[in-house]
Amino acid sequence: MAKHPHLLILMNKKTWKCALEGCGFFVHLGLAHILIGKTAICWDCQEKFMVSEESLKEEKPRCYECKTGVNIEQYLKDKGL
Numbered sequence: 001m002a003k004h005p006h007l008l009i010l011m012n013k014k015t016w017k018c019a020l021e022g023c024g025f026f027v028h029l030g031l032a033h034i035l036i037g038k039t040a041i042c043w044d045c046q047e048k049f050m051v052s053e054e055s056l057k058e059e060k061p062r063c064y065e066c067k068t069g070v071n072i073e074q075y076l077k078d079k080g081l
Contacts, residue, residue, distance in 0.1 A: 006041065007020050
């Protein structure tokens with residue numbers, strides 16, 4: 001179990017690694033599905049976010065708000081969800 005949220009980066013298009021100093025965490029691309037639903041750090045705002053299939057399409061995953069400019073919590077609240 002991780003002691004911290006990882007700052008994920010896709011290396012050589014085949015391995016997800018944590019870019020934080022001193023962290024040796026890595027997952028081969030074929031097992032990337034295990035990252036979905038886990039907490040990671042956004043490359044843009046440095047805030048924690050939940051990894052989704054969509055966020056794993058980027059080499060440096062970003063949170064929904066940084067990627068779209070929309071705050072997901074506010075969006076869901078506005079929609080009554």
